[in-house]
Amino acid sequence: MKRYCFFCLTFLSLTPVSLPAIAQYPGQSTDKMSVALKVPVSAFSFNLQDVRITKGPFRENMEREGQWLLSLPVDRLMHSFKVNAGMNTPKPGSPTKMPEPLGGWEGLDMELRGHSIGHLLSGLALQYASTGNDAFKRKGDSLVNGLAEVQQTLNQDGYLSAYPQQYIDRNIAATSVWAPWYTMHKLFAGLTDQYTYADNRKALDIVTKMAAWAYKKLSPLTDEQLQKMLRNEFGGMNDAFFNLYAITGNPDHLKLARLFYHKAALEPLEAGIDNLNKAHANTFIPKLVGEARDYELTGNEKARKAATFFWHTVVNHHTYAHGGNSDKEHFFEPDKISEHLTGNTGETCNTYNMLKLTRHLFTWTPEERYAGYYEQALYNHILGQQDPASGMVCYFTPMKPGAYRLYSTPDQSFWCCVGSGFESHSKFGEAIYYHDHKGIFVNLFIPSEVNWREKGVKLVQETRFPEEATTRLSVLTDKPVAMPLYLRYPSWATAGVTLTVNGKPVKVSQQPGSYIVLERTWKPGDQLELTCPMTLRRVPANDNPDVAAIAYGPVLLAGKAGTANMQGTAPFHDPADPYQYYGYDYTIPAGIPQVLPAQNTLEQIKPVAGKPLTFETTPADSQIRIELEPYYKVHRQRYIMYWTLK
Incomplete structure (x- = not known):
């Protein structure tokens, strides 16, 4: 290489x-x-x-x-x-002190x-x-x-x-x-x-x-x-x-x-x-x-x-x-x-x-x-x-x-x-948001505000997603505005969604993998709530259904596998050189489970009470249990992303 x-x-x-x-x-x-x-x-x-x-x-x-x-x-x-x-x-003998060069890929020899x-x-x-x-x-x-x-x-x-x-x-x-x-x-x-x-x-x-x-x-x-x-x-x-x-x-x-x-x-x-x-x-x-x-x-x-x-x-x-x-x-x-x-x-x-x-x-x-x-x-x-x-x-x-x-x-x-x-x-x-000539697309469920100056409309989104399944949108405007809202209906939301406007239920006829179109005249202070229930799902490798990751809604879950025999100094490694990855010793310690049952896989993964987005394997034939959390939260330790299903 x-x-x-x-x-x-x-x-x-x-x-x-x-x-x-x-x-x-x-x-x-x-x-x-x-x-x-x-x-x-x-x-x-x-x-x-x-x-x-x-x-x-x-x-x-x-x-x-x-x-x-x-x-x-x-x-x-x-x-x-x-x-x-x-x-x-600087000239020889000059009191001027040179800045300390940056290292890694910014080194003077790179x-x-x-x-x-x-x-x-x-x-x-x-x-x-x-x-x-x-x-x-x-x-x-x-x-x-x-x-x-x-x-x-x-x-x-x-x-x-x-x-x-x-x-x-x-x-x-x-x-x-x-x-x-x-x-x-x-x-x-x-x-x-x-x-x-x-x-x-x-x-x-x-x-x-x-x-x-x-x-x-x-x-x-x-x-x-x-x-x-x-x-x-x-x-x-x-x-x-x-x-x-x-x-x-x-x-x-x-x-x-x-x-x-x-x-x-x-x-x-x-x-x-x-x-x-x-x-x-x-x-x-x-x-x-x-x-x-x-x-x-x-x-x-x-x-x-x-x-x-x-x-x-x-x-x-x-x-x-x-x-x-x-x-x-x-x-x-x-x-x-x-x-x-x-x-x-x-x-x-x-x-x-x-x-x-x-x-x-x-x-x-x-x-x-x-x-x-x-x-x-x-x-x-x-x-x-x-x-x-x-x-x-x-x-x-x-x-x-x-x-x-x-x-x-x-x-x-x-x-x-x-x-x-x-x-x-x-x-x-x-x-998070886009717009066409008429209305606003809501693509991501992230607490945020968007100000559409040309329309005189501000949309405020409040949510703890993905720790909760509901996002709340408030329409702020000085006067009524006729426009559609295009609410993303995620493809992973196979359990269906619920929608209310100002507390009143709205029938949703669309299917997962589309957009719910709310066409109406919005008044100052109008509010809507969209709930997209999340469920556990397998994400199989595209060449082998017996190798799969586990996700909860859009969130990939990683099995926490401890810190045994981790080399390098967390959170950093030394030398700070990505080439060390090639040939880095990723020897996996004995005893880390990498297998989940092929039958009823998801039924044997249960939520942990009091810990949002945290799950635990519950194998019937072993005392070893693995806690799973969102991959984006699992740092400074070993993890399992893809499991062998047997």
Whole structure:
């Protein structure tokens, strides 16, 4: 395995936001857009600034992530950039003290150095949009000012990075280098996010100059040279340039986006061919996010086909019960989940990017299956990435029964999944609600508020979901408003749902996996309650019904298996290097049960009184009982996700 294969990509999910249909990001006002969408869109994202998460585990994760973002010193984050520009070299005998370099993937000897500052710029902008806290804007402004100074000092046609241009030249020449365009993408994304969410005009100026450098660098290349360059991981560079084009309308930015069209990866998908076996998963996923953006901005039908086919292929044939995918960062043969229950499964960046692609598809066709997958992956994989005790995050989510998660460090890791985590846990408000021309979609049951300014309506959601099955919605408006509410009827709610408006029952004729449409004139203070009873269910591996996970409603349950013989120092591991996962000793101690009865499996799992979302196995032939809790809660210990049914 070569080093350059071990990582992933992150960029912000880009979907239409509000009417009129010129948009780029969820959470962005349309006055920053200059390119209209070329395709019809059925659902629009709300501006992220208009959604507030009020309490609950998502709010808690977001607050921990925000504290981490604010704790990282600007001088340490800027250090490698200034070294590259010759700005951090004190004269001999100078009393100036150099900042302590960051470690892990941000070390000065790492070819990916600089990627984290792009993620951090995005995370700060998202936190500012999500909370309105000026501390996030001030820190983002400081980083942008520092990057502008570095760009000016480098004086290389707009080039900006923590490494020299020779890395890009090596990539163009198809010689060995980790993934410089991947790292460059993070800067493009982060700076664009600073403009989009924090209204930082200097960030747009910097990224526009970077694009001018890229155009000058790449436009003379032949198609053969470009395709060789694109064999190396480049993150979402196509996506980044489509997004910049949406803002600027500059045709050079559209041309740049199309220079990152990777034929070998995308042409088979356009033809409906699953070419994912053995492919590095998170090299692929961002390319399809870019394809989705291409379709929206240009009407490219091939791009739509590729993005849609890819999503369905991954979700239906390559996805574990928690919504993640990949083993040792790679896809494998379709429908072989039970053969890949290892300690190196479920790279978190993959899921982050799958959620971005999911948002695109939902806006084109607002179907419950897209919202359902989003819920599955958000509650089980993304929410569970962060250790509540420390705020640190994991790279992989092991599916091997009896394995356990390893976590990052505050300033000595900076893996790709640390960077995408800066964003994941800062933008939980992006997919709770959508709207069409008439009404609001309620997709997720998260305590929150959404303000639809154009309609003069605020919707307040109160719930303890998933610890309770009921969510309460209050309509706040100054005057009666005629509009529909589209309430998601989850596919897992097979026991039926109940609905009341102002205390009066409403007949529900829809079926699980659809939307309940409430068309009425809403008056100030109207309230509704939707109850979706949750039941235990088996989630079998897609190739073996005798290997299955257990879920309660949408929540995947993990069997708690203790801390015996756990290596590494919880909550961190040392050295803080994800490569340690490959070959890490996941030897499972003797005595950890991994088997449940095949007959009447669910009847032998009982709720624990007084402990919400907690269950216990009750085997008839053994004294060994295993407690099960939501996977997102089970940290710093071994666990069982998939059971053998005998």
